[in-house]
Amino acid sequence: MIYIVGSGIAGLSAAIALRRAGHDVTVITKELSGGSSHVSKGGIAAATAVDDSPQIHAEDTLRVGDGLCDVEAVKYFTSEAPVIIEELIKMGFEFDNDLRLEGGHSRRRVHHRTDETGKVLTEFLLRKAIELGVNIVEDELMALQVRDGVIRGFVTRERGLISNVDYLVLATGGYAYLWQYTSNPPTNTGDGIAIAFRAGAVVSDMEFVQFHPTITTLDGEVMLLTETLRGEGARIVNEFGERFTFKYHEHGELAPRDVLSRAIYIELMNGHKVYMDLSGIEGFEEKFPGVSDFLRRHGLSIKDRVPIYPGAHFTIGGLRVNVRGETNIKGLYAIGEVADTGLHGANRLASNSLLEALVMGFNLPRYLGEPWAGPRLDDGSLTTVRLRDNGPLMSVDEVRRVNWEYVGILRSGDGLRKALSLYEGVNTAVGTRESNAALVSYLTAYSALLRTESRGVHYRVDYPGKDAGWRRRIYLRVSP
Ligand SMILES: Cc1cc2nc3c(=O)[nH]c(=O)nc-3n(C[C@H](O)[C@H](O)[C@H](O)COP(=O)(O)OP(=O)(O)OC[C@H]3O[C@@H](n4cnc5c(N)ncnc54)[C@H](O)[C@@H]3O)c2cc1C
Structure with a gap:
């Protein structure tokens, strides 16, 4: 049995692909109609027009990514993009005939279905998954069981400990709900990131929050x-x-x-x-x-x-993975917005995220069973962070206010230090929604304070310029 946590476009694509490859699959989701996929609008970027090519799509992605994209990841996703569109069409998904133009794109390449692409596509994938016999249950992931760097099991609210797990796929989405003003639904509190971080997973690019x-x-x-x-x-x-x-x-x-x-x-x-x-x-x-x-x-x-x-709106940071979705914990995959492949760099090109979720989901079975490579960590610096396992919890609403005020669109050293001092006073070690929200926000403020420059979506009023010395990633890991 392969378990997938999350029923957005990433989780459902993986479920369909794994089921087709002959695996038994269970999808566990906090809320079947939750997640960004259901409310996503514009569409999916892919170079399929005659005046376009994956190379031009890659150039646009790199330009917008502001010096921090992982070039290999960009090449991979932009060249897989037309293949994934073809695959969806073969499965019976109907796109509208025209390609749309969005900011940062030099060509019309956004594939869409009216202005509700995500909703229509998620419903389509859900129907396919059910037809194929994917087991889908509503429940909530609370913790992971990891020993010697290998996933062994996980804990859910309803089912308790599920052990003897060889592979677990996290597709729990991002954390953009954690700002007072947001386009995201309340499910997006960064649970997967917080839970895997506590269990030893490395996170990266947490400071890059797209508004x-x-x-x-x-x-x-x-x-x-x-x-x-x-x-x-x-x-x-x-x-x-x-x-x-x-x-x-x-x-x-x-x-x-x-x-x-x-x-x-x-x-x-x-x-x-x-x-x-x-x-x-x-x-x-x-x-x-x-x-x-x-x-x-x-x-x-x-x-x-x-x-x-x-x-x-969108959180670029997340669990550090390679393009296969492999985290640094053997057997633990992360795909979609919960993951950070480096595709988006410091700023995401519009409509590249549904693309990333689809490619990672559909391609997962290709890599299953191959030697575990894990992500590269040599393009940045790794810092360890201590959790606080006592103290009060901070409500999610309070977290959202703190983030909007101090970790928002215009940031400053003073504001970020204020946010950190607030998060350092609360419990970030337990697997509740509040504790997850505070931990993910702490990691975001921590990275944002370290990055003393403005780049991509990260803007510091006290460091308004770009600094070539900061053309590197910030990796964070829990203190042993
Ligand atoms: C309004 C809006 C419009 C957008 N438009 C576009 C667009 O046009 N093009 C584009 O490329 N991108 C767009 N995006 C971004 C894109 O929608 C997301 O990046 C993408 O849908 C993420 O998919 P996902 O499957 O990784 O996560 P999600 O779709 O967010 O799904 C996460 C899933 O995880 C589950 N979950 C979370 N925590 C737990 C837990 N603890 N236990 C169990 N389950 C859990 C949730 O219930 C949910 O099913 C948009 C986003 C928004 C909010």
Whole structure:
């Protein structure tokens, strides 16, 4: 039996592929309809157009990644991308005919199904997994059992200890829910990262948290206004109707997400209002039925300006793995957003994450049973971190406030030290949601304080420039 934890696009792709390869598979998930995959919008990046190639896709990924991408990982994922699109089509998934353009891409290469690609694809993969006989149960991972660097078992809330495990696949997603303003669902508290870290797994790039520039909340309902809206002609304006983004970047609305997020954040902090103006999009209702429905539900139309704000969206950091998903713990795989392959570097190119989740999931059986290589750790420095196994717990809501205030879009040494002092006072050693949230946030603030430069999505007001000496990763591991 192979156990997979998480029922997002990464977990379901792995389940289908492993089942097809003849394995018995159980998927354990905290919430079947949880995770980012269900709410993801824009689509999947792959170079399939005649004017495009994996090499151009790789060049775009490397440029946006700001000097920290793992070049081998970039080559791997961009060359596997057309293969995975072909595979989905063969399985019966229908993409819309057009390819969309998103920020940072030099070609139209975003494969999508309306503006709800993730939702439709997750439901499709779930149906396939069930048809193939994958066993899916709702339960929650609490701890891992690791001896001599090898996975032996794991503990869940309902089932207790499951032992004699040869392989465990973590597909538990990222931790972007841990900021007060976010596009992520409440399941995304970084459980897999915290749990595996306590058991000895190495994490990397935790400081790189991508903020999405265009989120809206209408009558309490949160909606991400996908990047492709801007590719299709949406404008970002202030209360005077001015397209202020050109003050911050020559590409205006199509500037990379980090630049736009900072621009909107600064305008809001300066007391301005910021809106998305959708009126320039041709064929809006057909191209964006999800956004159109959302506006209608809240009494708005394409003619109205929609108030927007930036929020935490995607976490680049995670469990350090190679492109096969192998962590430094033998038998423990991590795939999708819980993992860090180095594909995204210091900044993720839009629509590369569903791609990464799909490729890692579908390709997993290829590598199963091969000698365990584990990740490379020679492109950075490894620091050990002590856990606190007593003291009070901090509520997830409080963690979210601390992160937004001190570990957010604009960071400073003083703010990060303040966050660390708060997290150092709470219990980070037990497997509860609160303790996981505080531990992952502690690791994020810790790495962000170490990185005394601004690069990619990590911005320090006290170190606004890039420092060539920091072209290396920060690896963290628990103190023995
Ligand atoms: C609004 C939004 C739009 C996006 N749009 C795009 C896009 O257009 N293109 C793109 O490439 N990326 C997009 N992303 C990012 C992308 O959706 C994610 O990176 C991707 O879906 C991650 O998939 P995953 O399977 O790794 O994790 P998730 O889909 O987050 O799934 C995690 C799973 O783990 C389970 N889980 C978590 N903790 C536990 C636990 N302790 N025990 C048991 N189960 C657990 C959850 O229940 C869930 O099933 C978007 C993200 C958001 C939030």
